[in-house]
Amino acid sequence: MALVKNMQFKILTAAASAAVGLIGRHLLTKSWRDVTGEEPPDPADPDVPVVKAVTWFFATTLVISLVxxxxxRGAAKKSMAKTGDLVDEPDYAAKPFTG
Known part of the structure; x- marks a missing residue:
């Protein structure tokens, strides 16, 4: 049963992350245009100034991580409300290096 709950948690989290990630990326792109009046830079383009590329990189990284x-957290809350307990620790959780 724990495996089923863990799988449901992973599926719910992946689907929600994909949907919200696309929305977040769209909003971030729109915000960049509104603030700078330009299209977001391509960080891989050597003609883009380093400061602009790094700023875009950090902004997208921050938004994606926050999302x-x-x-x-939302998926864990929904899962807990439905099942009454938290799922097992996700595989992608940070674990200390044991050597």
Whole structure:
């Protein structure tokens, strides 16, 4: 039963992350255009100034990480409300290095 709950949690989290990630990326792109008046830079383009590429990189990384955190917490809350307990620790959770 724990395996089923863990799988449901992973499926719910993956689907929600994908959907919210697309929305977050769209909003981030729109925000960049509104603030700078330009299209977001391609960080791999050597003609893009380093500061602009790094700024875009950090902005997208921050938004994606924040979305993943919120989706995982929301999915855990939904799972707990439905099943009465939290799922097993996800495989992608940070674990200490044991050597």
């Amino acid at each position: 993943q955190l919120l989706v995982q």
